[in-house]
Amino acid sequence: MYVYDEHDRQIARERVAQFRDQTERALAGELSEEEFLPLRLQNGLYVQRLAPMLRICVPYGMLRSEQLRRLARITRDYDKGYAHVTTRTNIQLNWPNLEDVPDILAELAEVEMHANQTSGNCIRNTTTDPFSGAHLDEIADPRPYCEIIRQWSTFHPEFAFLPRKFKIAVNASEHTDRAAIRVHDIGLQMVRNSAGELGFRVHVGGGLGRTPMVGPVIREFLPELDLLTYLESIVRVYNRYGRRDNKFKARIKILVKALSPEGFAEKVEAEWQQVKDSPTRLTPDVVSHFQQYFTEPDYQVLENATDTLASLRFDNRQFDQWLTHNVASHKKPGYAIVTLTLKKTGTPPGDVTDYQLEQIADLADEFSFGEARATHEQNIVLADVRQDQLFELWQRLVPLGFATANLNTLTDIICCPGGDFCALANAKSIPVAQAIQDRFDDLDYLYDLGPIDLNISGCMNACGHHHVGNIGVLGVDKRGEEFYQVSLGGSSHHDASIGKILGPSFAQEEMPEVISRLINVYVDHRTEEETFLDTYRRVGLAPFKEKVYA
């Protein structure tokens, strides 16, 4: 994992001092609300419906145990003792005091954390695959590149006031996409060209929100060393030509659409020709410098524990289910990747208490080289667990509520904070998630249904990624009342697509029944091999519509 050097530490300290100064001036009335707004947003501080909210950055999801412990302490000392894992793999506090924020940031800086650019019209936290470095299907470890992007984008003087927020994601898997790169402002897919050289396929202009779009490719192969100069060219074109007259038309996707992907690519290419040989170009030494922070942990030479696990599975059905669903294979024999689900029925998706954070820290220390990862699906991953310790780990996870074996099933819901916490919400989202989880509490049935992404957002801002849910739920406001619009057929993976709206929206209490009916249509129509999404793609919207509105 990346470790700060003296330069990073100095920048972090200076940032805290700067925000302290800005907060003092704001409290003294020297900065208007409007003037302070982007400053606090770029330090992660929102003012929400009930209280300020602080969004702490977790760069590309990586956390060390000491950082988890510090987060636990902060939630206890400055907040109500719990935090929320967001769909950008950040961690949010819901109730800090404005005056305390500089102190919180100082505490974070001590453990090499910050809240820089977690909000505001700037380049946000770069996200990637939570299994990075640990799974087999990887072209290269994407994290060194994520860190390179993090440093380049941190306090970039030209790009602090973009037309709108800007999100970059990197995926390095050939066959899966756990980073949803096609719905990002820039999505980078690591690839090798025919000569075996490493590079990126560049998608631009994907995104959710009001105008959901799957990002088109503007460059099939960008050599790895050209990463930053090319990114700088894209963002410069966007900064200069993106719309600033209408907030809803300000994302880069609108510009890409207006110019056409080819037209946009041409502009970027022209800009890039001017800067591609500047000192911002990476060198092999620079890349190795960053790679040295992401070397393999001290893996032991082990055999796969297949037999031991098989007999444990045989004796214990719940362990068996958990192993099947929440544990993924690892590139090293004898190791496994474990996902801790923060989706226990009755708990808002993604919420963790201070105690749980400390437990995760302990588990990371004992089972996974002291590291954990936050995922955009709002879960936590321990990426390097010995197979012969899986049973012990599972026994520890069960009482913590982290072993719900529902990963990737219907009840592994992605859900934004919604109307319970968020000032922008049209409707609550957490109670809807809970009602659905209550209705579908039979794991065997869930397994039988197979993988289904159900995503819920409380408003058009789409923090819950509803457009790319196989089933998407969006909170809407109908004459002052909370309603829910349902869409089908979205996907955030390699086959990314935007869901289609089913029809008129529903009241909150109707939602579990609506989901049931949708599921029944799938069960009636599916062939043996088909997932929910496959069936939907084959039969289309009509049969679902018919049953739900019957």
Added chain:
Amino acid sequence: MPEVIAADGALFENRWVVVERPAEGESLTIPEGQAALIPADLWLAGYDQFAGREDIGVWFDSHDEPELLAGKAQELPLIAVNFPRFVDGRGYSIGRLLRERFGYRGELRAIGDVLLDQLQFMKRCGFDAFVLRADKDITKAARCLNFFSQTYQAATDTDQPLFRRRAS
């Protein structure tokens, strides 16, 4: 007239007036005996008349394209860039392009909605003179220009990103 802040935070006297773009159908009126900044495209349109004059500079609005002056930027005694609202970040790109691409080395001045907390960004993008919005405390400028002693990326102030400085 308000004083101007230099890149090191020192203050100096302002001797330039900004001449607004004339309304449709009106012509440009340049005040007598006064150094004046006029819209960049109008300077170009009146090139025969304005070229070489030490008392005529130009200003860009945030939607203007600095490419307009390509090849001629260096002839100007002063270029100003207007930030109509401080959240409009286009001026940063204009600054960098004028400096890094079009080789402008004279005074580059930020005007308009110029506040304290953006000064260091502007400085990094090539601005070396700032006319702070009148209600802001000019004595705090020096501090705000220097919040950071380290920067990650290259810009106009340094072409060496931290990753290259680290290596050396």
